[in-house]
Amino acid sequence: MKYIAGALVAACGLVCSGLTAAAQETYSYSLVQNDEEIGYLKVIEDGASTSVEYYMDDNGRGPKHTEQIIMGPHNVPLEWSIVGKSLMGGDVEESFKLSDGVAIWNSQADQGHADVQGDVLYAVNDGSPWANYVYAKALLADADHRLPVIPTGEMKLEKVEDVTLAADGKKAVLSVYRLSGIDLAPTLIALDEEGKFFSQFSEASVVVKDGYVALANSLMELARELQTQRYKDLAQQLRHTYDAPYAIVNVHILDPRTAGISAPSTILVKDERIEAIEPYQPGKTYPDDVTVFNGAGGTIMPGMWDMHSHASLSSGLYYIAAGVTSTRDMGNNNEFLQQLMKDLDDGTLIGPRITPAGFIEGRSPYSARYGIVVASEQEALDAVDWYAERGYTFIKIYNSMNPAWVPAMAKKSHGRGMRVIGHVPAFTNANAMIRAGYDEITHINQLMLGWLLTPDEDTRTPLRLTGMARAAGLDLDSDKVQETLTLMQENNVGIDPTAVILERLMMSRAGETPPGDVDYLDHMPISYQRYRKRTFVTLEDEAADKAYRDSFQVLMDTLQRMYDAGIVILPGTDDGTGFTVHRELELYRIAGIPAEDVLRIGVLQPAEYLGYGDDLGTIEAGKYADFVLLPSNPLETFNVIKTPRMVVKNGDVYFPEEIYQALSIEPFASKPDEIKGASH
Known part of the structure; x- marks a missing residue:
């Protein structure tokens, strides 16, 4: 990428405080991810009225929805309506109106009114990228670039820099802002020399003005x-x-192998390893250069795992604050992930250890845009080689893969020491994929x-979620269910359930x-709170609602059956906040799995499955210092896994209280006291 700092931008069009008659203007944008266009944004501005069509x-x-916005003085919206579908097809019908000093709103998350x-600014719940441009215009018109938000909170805009981007004969002079x-995380937007919306962009995807898609990678x-x-x-x-070295005194240590809890102990850490574990001695003195933390009778357990993550620059802090010290990445931009892993390894960034899975998808109109997308069996085999040559130990197969190519992919992967995991491609089933060589679903x-x-139904569509409503009447003792579970047992096939995401969607x-x-x-920022309070599926009536609820219970019963059958369960979330790791493990408890086994699944089983058992998964002298200080014993009160006071990864110390404060999240627990001199 070539970009030149210092270009000046004339932004006078953004700071006008009144409205004047203007000719109709049309703007079009493309959504780009991993060099593929995945949608569009089309906008018509006609005086004070704006129409938006958003499709992904x-x-x-x-x-997939449309918006109507009526602008008022100072570039502040007076009316805003949104109609369409959300991520997985849930209905969206949102409205906002500000009139005579009273704001009235109605969204999936909430409804209310407030004197103003x-x-x-109204924070839309189901908006498009254009919403962030609307906010930016209003914030630029404000003297300190801050405005209060309805329902609550405050929004601010910061100028980052002026840049010139150039690629493939395209050039754009831009001003970059952080909203x-x-x-949970700031949003980057770019305005052109006229102060018009040019792009919303992140490290993984871009919304960019049509005609400038060549700049997507530069952005x-x-x-x-x-x-x-x-x-x-x-x-x-x-x-x-x-x-x-530093010491954590007056703690109990959880052994996930035996579900044992130690007598009061002291852990000594030197560099990245646990140097020693010794009985706690109240009043013991330590050398002046040894830092001593008071564990206050809490419990130390190994760091948790997320076996289904999609790492980002922001996810690392959330994971560490939640006590998640190791993850498996299940699909990403390969170049980005390799750099991220390097930055984590050398300490440039904060985040968990990452074990990458090589994402391979078949080319189709429904293709996911991670990893490598292939159009033939040979391309698929070449992709296996590409990942093997870079040290990957898994390949992950996705929805649009041709099932006929899987046996050859599995044979090559196994021959190169790699496991085969993934979705069940469309128009086949788990039984066929297990027979083809899958090691994990x-x-x-x-x-x-x-x-x-039925065999002809297409799971590349949202049917892979909505079809789950049919599980309500499923007989788990039926031959078809038992055949699959038996195949998994006989072939030692594991399951990454991501029950937490199915719960969220259903x-x-x-x-x-x-x-x-x-x-x-x-505890979270207001937009994230509202974002979570939505329906992801279409619910035509009470019967549809009941079908999803009953079906989720069948899913939980299936999880219990798999545990009883001895199938390896690998806790994953398909999320990046860390909070969902806690809930995934909690769901295993709700399904009926004993607490001691859930904790083993959460901290030890992934380490052993991945071959890291010599260094991770238990608290022992000589192993990596990857552990979590909890306020009490999770075997007695399981939910204390949600409130870590201190997290250690590779010997480095983190306090969730400090991390959450830096991320504008209300902390859940205080950090331990640091003792000077003798332990107490």
Whole structure:
């Protein structure tokens, strides 16, 4: 990428405080991910009125809706309506109106009214990227670039830099801004020389003005540079390192192999390893250069795992704050992931250890845009080689893969020492893929759909979710179910259930806090709180609602059957916040798996499965210092896994309290006291 800092932008069009008659203007944008166009944004501005059409089709998913916006003085919207479908097809019908000092709104998440004085922005719940441009215009018109938000909160806009981007004969002079305050992470947007919306961009995807798609990779690279610098700065602020050994005193140690809890103990850490574990001795003195933390009788357990992540620059902090010290990446931009892993390994960024799976997708109108997309069996085999040559130990197969190519892919993968995991491709079933060489099934619905659908039904579409409503009447003692479970036992095939995501998609209801989010959601920024209170599926009537609820219970019963059958369960979330790791494990408890086995599944089983058992998974002298300090014993009160006080990864110390404060999240627990001199 070539970009030149210092270009000046005339932004006078953004700071006008009144409205004047204007000719109709039309704008078109493309959505780009991994060099593939996955949707569009079309906008018509006609004076104070704006019409927006937003369409995304990413692997059969994506919002599809229209918006109508009426602008008022100071570029503040007076009316805003959104109608269409959300990510997985849930109905969207959102409205906002500001009149005579009263704001009234209605969304999937909430409805309400508020008296308003001065300029205020409504935070849309199901908006398009154009919404962020609307916010930017209003914030630029404000003297300090900050405005209060309805329903609550504050939004701010910061100028990052002026840049010139050039690629393939295309050139754009842009001003880059960072929009923040109401969501989990800031959003980057770029305005052109006339102050018009040019792009919303991240390290993984881009919305860019039509005619400039050639700049998509340049924009993503710019996002990586800008976001990396932000997270580098946070890493310097939030990571605590010690030249001399440090001690954590007065703690109990959980052994996930035996479910044993030790007597009060002291852990000594030197560099990245546990140096020693010794009985706790109140009043013991330590050398002046040894830092001592008071564990206050809490429990230390090994760091948790997420065996189904899609790593980003922002996800690392959330994982560490949640006590998740290791992950498996299940699909990403390959170049980005390799750089991210390097930055994590050398300490540039904060985040968990990453074991990558090589994502391979078949080319179709529904293709996901991660990893490598292939159009022939030979291309698929070449992709296997590409990943093997770079040290990957898994390949992950996705929805649009031709099932006929899987046996050859599995044979080559196994020959190169790689496991084969993934979705069940469309127009086949789990039984066939196990026989073709699968070592692990990704998502429990991918397994169950083989019991619910006919062979000609297409799971590249949202049917892979909506079809789960048919599980309500499924007999788990039926021959077809038992055949699959037996095949998994006989072939030692594991399952990455991601039950938490199925719960979220099947059980979320508009206006309600989802059951998996109850314990943390009110600590989060307001837009994320509202985003979670939505319906992902179409519910025509009470019978449809009941079908999803009953079907989710069958899913939970299936999970229990798999545990009883001795099938290896690998806890994954398909999310990046860390909170869902806690809920995934909690769902295993709700399904009936004993707490001691859930904790073993959460901290030890992935380490052994991946071949890291000599260094990770238990608290022992000589192993890596990857562990979590909890306020009490999770075997007695399981939910304490949600409130870590201190997290250690590779010997570096992190305090979730500090991380959450830096991320505008209300902390869940305080950090332990640091003792000077003798232990107490």
